[in-house]
Amino acid sequence: xxxxxxxxxxxxxxxxxxxxxxxxxxxxxxxxxxxxxxxxxxxxxxxxxxxxxxxxxxxxxxxxxxxxxxxxxxxxxxxxxxxxxxxxxxxxxxxxxxxxxxxxxxxxxxxxxxxxxxxxxxxxxxxxxxxxxxxxxxxxxxxxxxxxxxxxxxxxxxxxxxxxxxxxxxxxxxxxxxxxxxxxxxxxxxxxxxxxxxxxxxxxxxxxxxxxxxxxxxxxxxxxxxxxxxxxxxxxxxxxxxxxxxxxxxxxxxxxxxxxxxxxxxxxxxxxxxxxxxxxxxxxxxxxxxxxxxxxxxxxxxxxxxxxxxxxxxxxxxxxxxxxxxxxxxxxxxxxxxxxxxxxxxxxxxxxxxxxxxxxxxxxxxxxxxxxxxxxxxxxxxxxxxxxxxxxxxxxxxxxxxxxxxxxxxxxxxxxxxxxxxxxxxxxxxxxxxxxx
Numbered sequence: 406x407x408x409x410x411x412x413x414x415x416x417x418x419x420x421x422x423x424x425x426x427x428x429x430x431x432x433x434x435x436x437x438x439x440x441x442x443x444x445x446x447x448x449x450x451x452x453x454x455x456x457x458x459x460x461x462x463x464x465x466x467x468x469x470x471x472x473x474x475x476x477x478x479x480x481x482x483x484x485x486x487x488x489x490x491x492x493x494x495x496x497x498x499x500x501x502x503x504x505x506x507x508x509x510x511x512x513x514x515x516x517x518x519x520x521x522x523x524x525x526x527x528x529x530x531x532x533x534x535x536x537x538x539x540x541x542x543x544x545x546x547x548x549x550x551x552x553x554x555x556x557x558x559x560x561x562x563x564x565x566x567x568x569x570x571x572x573x574x575x576x577x578x579x580x581x582x583x584x585x586x587x588x589x590x591x592x593x594x595x596x597x598x599x600x601x602x603x604x605x606x607x608x609x610x611x612x613x614x615x616x617x618x619x620x621x622x623x624x625x626x627x628x629x630x631x632x633x634x635x636x637x638x639x640x641x642x643x644x645x646x647x648x649x650x651x652x653x654x655x656x657x658x659x660x661x662x663x664x665x666x667x668x669x670x671x672x673x674x675x676x677x678x679x680x681x682x683x684x685x686x687x688x689x690x691x692x693x694x695x696x697x698x699x700x701x702x703x704x705x706x707x708x709x710x711x712x713x714x715x716x717x718x719x720x721x722x723x724x725x726x727x728x729x730x731x732x733x734x735x736x737x738x739x740x741x742x743x744x745x746x747x748x749x750x751x752x753x754x755x756x757x758x759x760x761x762x763x764x765x766x767x768x769x770x771x772x773x774x775x776x777x778x779x780x781x782x783x784x785x786x787x788x789x790x791x792x793x794x795x796x797x798x799x800x801x802x803x804x805x806x807x808x809x810x811x812x813x814x815x816x817x818x819x820x821x822x823x824x825x826x827x828x829x830x831x832x833x834x835x836x837x838x839x840x841x842x
Contacts, residue, residue: 434553437618438562441546442569443609444504446577448542450602451515452480452534457578458585458595465521465595472524476531481788483535488785492544492778493637496771500549501617507542508610515603519596543781544774547760549617551773559761560710564701567757571693577605640776645766648829652714652759653784655822659721660752661791662815663688665799666745669808675735684742688749693756700754701761710761711830717755718823724748725816733805765833 430438455462455477463473494503511534518530554562581598588594640646667685670676676684700717704710724747731737731744760777768776794814799807 430554430558433618436616437549437553438565438569440609440613440617441550441566442573444508444542444546444613445566445570446573447602447606447609448508448511448538450574450577450581451511451518451599451606452477452531452538454599457582458598461590461592461595465592466527467521468524468527476527479528480531480535483532484539485782485785485789487536487540488543488782489775489778491540491542492774492776492781494540495544495548495774495778498545500545500552501613503541503545504549504617505610505614507537507545508606508613510537510541512603512606512610515599515606519599519603521596539781544777547777548773551761551764552770553618556764557705557708559764560701560704560713560758561698562701563761564698564704564754564757567697567701567753568694568699569697571690571697571753575690575694577602637772637775640768640772640779643766643768643776645762645829645832646768646776646779648825648832649759649762649766650780650783651825652755652762652822652829653780654787655818655825656718656752656755656759657785658787658791658818659815659822660756661787662795662811662818663745663749663752665795665808665811670741673733673805673808674738674741676738684745688745692746692749693753696750696753697757700757703754704758704761709830709833710758710765711826711833714755714759714762714826715823715830717751718819718826720751721748721819722816722823724751725812725819729809729812729816733808762829762833765836766829767836 455473463470466473468476514530514533514537518527521527522530550562550566551559581602584601585594585598588597666688667681670681670684671678700713704713707713724744728741728744728748731740760780763773763776763780766776795811798810798814801807802810
């Protein structure tokens with residue numbers, strides 16, 4: 406087998422004995438992708454630590470429930486505000502420097518948080534975490550991923566990023582949980598977890614600074630282009646950008662709606678809490694790890710990311726229709742588990758690749774960060790409105806009717822997302838026809 410590396414060092418090309426070309430990634434790309442997965446898995450751990458250790462962390466913080474909740478609210482607000490600014494910065498500075506600042510800054514704030522200072526200080530810590538995670542991290546990570554490969558490799562790159570983040574988040578979470586139990590689930594144990602995670606963030610940041618590949622231009626982009634106001638204007642005028650935004654906001658809304666499947670199983674179907682917990686782990690971690698890369702591989706095989714997005718939406722719609730038709734009782738336990746797997750598999754397959762559609766939308770590489778910042782600002786707004794709406798529906802309708810209302814809402818988003826993805830696919834096909842007449 407013969408191996409060649411292209412001039413940009415981005416991919417290895419293998420020729421088998423039959424003379425067929427087999428494309429893969431170079432060792433440097435795999436190392437860079439692993440580092441990006443590590444950053445994504447570790448930087449979010451401390452801000453969301455309450456999801457796993459709510460009671461212990463609340464007691465350790467010395468806050469009441471309202472104050473504790475406000476720290477997370479301020480994190481969410483600062484995160485949303487800085488998405489577009491983070492995109493602009495990602496187009497002006499090299500990703501490894503921005504990621505280094507994010508990881509080290511998050512780690513240092515973690516050491517401060519581990520001392521459990523007063524309420525005002527904790528608010529400041531969460532506000533700073535929100536700034537670091539969006540202003541200097543998110544768009545930089547996504548742009549760095551895009552620049553690791555060619556247009557034909559975008560599906561795999563983003564799919565592997567999603568799956569790798571899911572796997573490493575699970576590993577870090579279980580190690581921390583094991584250590585916490587060994588330390589007697591005490592206040593000192595919580596401080597130990599925070600300090601260990603802070604140290605890990607700093608170490609990952611240093612590794613990124615040393616080993617992450619430079620943002621080299623590929624595919625004929627030989628000169629480093631400077632971001633200008635005209636470039637930002639062109640991005641905003643690109644119809645495909647707003648279609649991608651619709652795809653993201655609809656998929657993310659369906660994803661947040663799917664989290665209500667756990668109480669649906671326990672309160673309506675009659676599953677035990679332990680069984681529902683197993684389903685939640687499968688839905689949140691295992692399917693993310695498996696289906697993120699699978700969606701990417703399928704997209705590259707089909708040579709169309711948008712086509713796979715359309716397929717995912719169709720599977721989501723079909724699953725929701727059957728869920729709505731099935732009776733809400735224990736007799737449907739097995740079919741409901743299967744439908745949940747299909748639904749969430751489609752969601753995570755799409756989540757792994759929907760940002761890769763930026764490449765199909767013909768958005769220049771030097772404005773990738775700006776595009777991702779704009780899409781993220783709007784696309785992740787379901788974090789603000791989805792939970793209150795679902796809670797309102799559950800309060801307004803008793804029993805199964807409340808959950809069916811949530812499923813119907815998810816179907817509405819899925820229909821809108823499907824149409825947006827179909828239009829995006831048509832635009833992508835026209836672009837290919839022009840480039841390859």
